[in-house]
Amino acid sequence: MELGRRERKKQQTKAAISEVATLLFLERGFDAVTVAEVARAADVAVQTVFNHFPAKEDLFFDEEGWWLGPARAVREAGDPLDALEAHYLTSIRERLAVGHLATWKQFVATIEGSPALQARRRLQADELVRTLAEALDERSDERVRNRLLAAQYSAAQNLFEDELMRILPDDASPAELVEAQQALEKVVAEVFAVLRNGLTAPRG
């Protein structure tokens, strides 16, 4: 679809605002930067910022709807657990791609430094669980188990994220990256084994 100049300029200002905002947030922390400052740095009116982003938090979380991924993965593949494991391994590899990692660690650190961003992330996690549970409902009518599984997936994701933050130094060398990826994939395998076998089964 062809975009007119007007729409193009609109997207342009939106992108400019988001970019300058993200830089400021990463540099000085989310709570320490006011929307007025962002507007000034982007050379637009404060109202323009709110025209494009419904709330301040949306300036930071510009990626749209990653939390719908697991539900989609379940819908598009055969066995739900296989689908979820594959989906998670893919997202891990993306995160560990060269250049992405440092940025990602900074993102997480910024979130952990701001109650408002943490609240927003909880909302996203909730959305993930809800949509995943609905997707699982389409595969099996065992509502109770579907909801428990969805919660476990979300918990597993948190686990992996903590683990990543823990084992990876800020400036990881390529060798360390490979090592970390192998370590993480081992944890993923362990977690999904637990999910498959159930909590009380003996570990593999």
Place this chain on the structure above:
Amino acid sequence: MELGRRERKKQQTKAAISEVATLLFLERGFDAVTVAEVARAADVAVQTVFNHFPAKEDLFFDEEGWWLGPARAVREAGDPLDALEAHYLTSIRERLAVGHLATWKQFVATIEGSPALQARRRLQADELVRTLAEALDERSDERVRNRLLAAQYSAAQNLFEDELMRILPDDASPAELVEAQQALEKVVAEVFAVLRNGLTAPRG
């Protein structure tokens, strides 16, 4: 410990504020009532409200730390799953006690009508999961499983709450109460059976 008049009056104003605020919130919704209104209704200065309650949400959630219950239950009993099941059955019975139910349904409805209150409840749920996971860590060093179980317990609690809201009419008769309690306890038994046997084991 003996409380002086000063401290007594302080608690008194705090209680008065909390009470009048809760009434207003239940009646007209959390977001539709301003702190200034609460202050006016309680005949105190706005600043006085914030002297006693760090944030507006604290005017609604005055009960302190119920979300630490599961962790405590695990620490004080033998088998963690038995402890959690017993703890949850107890809390259900409290909620279904005569007189408490209508109030509780109103509370939940008010929460569901306010994004701010929902966010606060998510924070509490997070705290529950975190503390429960720590308590489980003291019983077993299988960190991964402990975290998955904690997440499942939280999910189960949400399930029960939804179920309670769904099956119970606002003005339940004593007979309906008994019936609802039996239905709920059956669901609880089913969920904990799943937790014990694992997701993939055949249902009982």
Place this chain on the structure above:
DNA sequence: CTACATCTTTGGAGTTTATCCAATGACAAT
């Protein structure tokens, strides 16, 4: 009982996020 210290309450000014609205200016369509 008086004087002094402490602590709660209060009013006022200010900050920040967010909304509403009317005016302006760039772009699109005829």
Place this chain on the structure above:
DNA sequence: ATTGTCATTGGATAAACTCCAAAGATGTAG
């Protein structure tokens, strides 16, 4: 060129929350 649409803007406003200094109530020591 005119006219309508739409993004942008400034201004006013609301609401949660903070800071601060003054006032009022309470506790304490002489």
